[in-house]
Amino acid sequence: MAELSAETGVPVATVKYYLREGLLPAGRRVGPNQAQYTPEHVKRLRLVCALREIGGLSLAEVADVLGVLDAGRAARVVLGVAQDGRVTVRPVSAAARAWALGRVGELFGAPADDTDPAVANLVTVLAVCHGLGHDAVSGKLAEYAALAREVAAVDAALIDDVGPSRRPAETALITTLLGERLFAGLRHFALVDALGAAPAEA
Template sequence: MSLRSLAEIGVTRMRMAELSAESGVPVATVKYYLREGLLPPGERTSPNQARYDATHVQRLKLVRALREVGGLSLAAVGEVLKAVDGSKTTHNALGIALDALSPEPAEVSEEDHAWARGLLERIAERHGWKLHDDDRTERNVIDVLCRIRDLGHDELIARLDEYADLAQELAAIDLGITTGLPTLERIVEAAVVGSVLGNRLFAGLRRFAQERESRRLFQPGGTAGDDC
């Protein structure tokens, strides 16, 4: 998916200061991104002046989301932007961007890896998910499964299918909100924000729900104001 033409997205030419104000990125940072190739150059109007447009604003907002929300390094941001610019499909660009958000997983033994991979394969087959060998996200899930088992919480693993069902519902929400967006930059930005801040939002809502469930299970006759 390529960017729409400038006319389609109502481009207004702007100077550096206006680009900074529109995107919320300081001028010095904009200049740095230009030097590093994270932002394409503007249209030169003189040796020391250039004009920018809405595509530059969108690119800066994406970089900002990847840096400030996703916590990615500049090198990782560069890889994501390369995917955005070079991918023939939105699917591929999203895959690279969202995988980049995953932390670097710990190494596990071959035996543990085989056990967790087999469990993950069964879950993936049931939900129609595609696994990618040595993918960072896959290795993170394998690491987490091994940690859960090492801690002796087999009851959690036994309900993994239910967690997977919830994950599928959340994914539909996460990506459903991106379908009407006009550019690949906006789609990736929305997916990154939805994944990172959506995780935090869900964690907070989950905590509210846990408090209510704890009161129901462990505090018969408790009042709405009782905490767990």
């Protein structure tokens, strides 16, 4: 266990906790007080950390996601479970919600169903922008959606590309949860660059 901790940078106490919670399978017993861990344990521990620390999932959400992943469910099922934990809780007025639901419906050419966690998230974020008076954001929604489709096409190609040694559903998960932070970082970088020509004091 000391080596598992050293190799991943995860404190021993945390590794023990993940073992107790069943996020990490038990090692093979090789003595009364010793267990052996394999490279598979290292991989799994790194995945748990990435989902927690970069993906921002809670322990319970990680357990849910790993459960459907291990059950061999398809990528989109795994993504649905991961998205479920990301529904924003901000209460928004019924009027703002109805307005946002209408905008999402227009965008996708069908009435939006906000029992779908992905739709519920979009509706909340849009309704909050509306409540803040930042309606211009929703005016650009069609442009953002078109670019999001292009990014998703790159994601989908990546998921198709993975060799037989990797599970496509795991790649989908990494691509979206870690890819969300990655893409946000790239976008931030590009925006600062675009704004850079302006003087530092407004």
